[in-house]
Amino acid sequence: MVTTTKSPRDALVTGMGFCLPGRGAPTATPGQFWAAVEHGESFLEQDDGTYFGSVPLDFDTVADRLPEIPPRFLEKYSDIHLYGLLALLEACADADLDWRAGALSEAAVLAARNATADTIVDTYLPVLLADTRTISPREARAVLFRNVLGAVMSDVETTQAGLVGSTGPSYTLSCGCASSSVLLGNAARMIAAGEVDVAVVTGADYWRESRLRQYAELEERSVAGTEPQTATLVHQPMRPYDERAAGLNYGNGAATLILESREHADRRKARTYGRVLSQVTARNAQPNLALDLTGAGAARAARSCLEGFATPDEIDYVNGAATGDRAFNAMEGNIVPAIFGERAAALPVTVQEAVFGHSGAPLGVIGAAATFLMMRHGHIAPTANCEKPADVCTFDPVPGTRGRAARIDLALSLNYTIGSVASAVLLGADDD
Template sequence: MKTTKGPRDPLVTGMGFCLPGRTGPTATPEQFWSAVSNGESFLSQDDGTYFGSVRIDIDETTERLPEIPPRFLDKYSDIHLYGLLALLEACDDASLDWRAGALSGAAVLAARNATADAIVDTYLPVLLADTRLVSPREARSLLFRNVLNAVMSDVETVQAGLVGSTGPSYTLSCGCASSSVLIGNAARMISAGEVDLVVVTGADYWRESRLRQYVELEERSVEGAEPQTATLMDTPMRPYDERASGLNYGNGAATLILESREHAQRRGARVYGRVLAQVTGRNAQPNLAIDLEGTGALRSARSCMAGRVSPEEIDYVNGAATGDRAFNLMEANVVAGLFGERAARLAVTVQEAVFGHSGAPLGVIGVAATLQMMGHGRIAPTANCEKPAEVCTFDPVPGTTARPARIDRALSLNYTIGSVASAILLGGADD
């Protein structure tokens, strides 16, 4: 199907990251592509655990953000720094000078997965403080940290404040599909003429030391039964692999810059690709069970493609399986339902074993990886997949070598427990 071009087409013109890396954060699009295209995994820790850590150099961060006085910056939590650093990288990549007001009218949107660690770490000290003994300075510090950290809108607030945006600004949380849904919101805002420029960031944070308690409680809850999903700390996650047994978590943030075609052309921006459509839905389940049939995701994907592209015109699917057998089965049913017999020849890969299951950033990561594949003409492998599971009805591209391929149209999927499902249809830079 041929796509009609228009001045309000939503284009992706920048991407930036603050994700796990080998010796420091994966930050630039080049670093991101190098990791993804080689199927690297940054989850193995020195103590033998598997977790996607992001180590930030606070001195370097202070130098990059002289606008924020150190006495304030040291009250920012890690998740704020993740979001700010990913934003800076995306602005650099898009050649947007935020210090000169390039984002003054932009929409600044953030996705969070409602992870509680960042909030608990700042809210509990307020509740436990002895108001009879705390000094005025300590009280001000506790209250400042609480206001800054104990709300879900924290990342979007510090981002919008930094760039001086007067445009729309809000935070959305619907599990692991959060930033995927926001990309759709951003595309619709641009198409409707509400804004010319939108920043979309997904950011999440888990405290590694607390995950062990969660894992032990999880194991206790399913003792004697087969778990649908499992959190892994001592073994690596393996999406689409016959040994898939659960997921490793990871921290970080990922940012995309979207802008209208006319705005991008006016400033001579480099374009990664176009968001052709996005649809959110869910399976009508009354509980948090996994929709093994994939009916919600299948419905979202079909609606996203309807009237725009046929299944035969989809060249690649960026999946969302976490390394659980249940999600492998769900995704296999989705792909088979969409593509029938062609599914066996279709490449479907996922990047979760590169950076860990990071929650809200996953939608941005999936779109960024897919657009990079389009631009480079290569399909990135599924990290840690060595022996594809029989249940997979598609080609997960096992190993560590990117496969040459032309990708003109692609789907990027995201879903979560509770069956919220998002599908994004992507086109190339010339669409």
């Protein structure tokens, strides 16, 4: 067992909530999330045989859960706003924080977005295409309201903070698939510095399936040569770490973690999942959009993240970030031995992307949530859709659907993106 020094300003995770792909209804609660992750169940295959992580929403159900928002306003919210709000509600319920009674009135409300164009395009086009000579005043107001609400990247954070009446720090961060991972570090540092006692971190993103099909067709036309390529898959499943890996399936949704100072959590006798001990962001000096297959930036971020807290030999598990395409698989195959040396071959490294799809900004929160639940249950979840590990796997990807029993005291969660931005988060079990 590894013991780290405890402080009243430790950043403890006390709640988690989701609005992610599921079977017939969104995956919402930690229990539903764990039931899928534990055995690597995938929610990506659609009725027509294509693969995309859809999150269906029922407006009446959402309206019933948010009576504070008049239906005439709520109907103008985009799906991404609703994803973020629903994930927030689930996280508050899980943490037993009554936001209606002001429990988040001074909280930091931080959101991560992957700068996806779909919601912005869907917001701006009606404004640009509106016939100002014939549009009714009511519809003009609706078009303008939707534009104001959703035309900026801070839309999810704005709607969340407004709902809970937060007066604390509130902002949106976008640095690709590492976005919510970086925010976990920012939130932990705010708590350590005494700026806040509670922080809400949400990752949310939205992709329109029809546009992904167009994107996939353009990618097929663009490929030349035999170098590993990132690829969007629509007609076959993603298979991270598998020898048949050919690309990634996208998925929509949101995921939220609530962090509290130990002092605040102890005062209200909150149940805890674990601690966010350290986080570091790094980047290679690569040209824009270039992908460094050596993974040097991610390895540097991980080593810096461990410094002063743990040695590589004390890490029990790594939550990876490979998406299922050959380029990122090869990159992660270089990162793990660069950090762990000869230990890499026996080290369990798994990823949950083939459960919910490659969702962009939520990935950091999803990886951390999955890791904390593995700590709680003493079970390493397998890599979904990995059946035949590829030769590039210099680690144990835990293939299959059963996973394995294991004690996890310390874990690393990695996230990185095209452009070589990388984040490493050190997560620790809390033995109180």
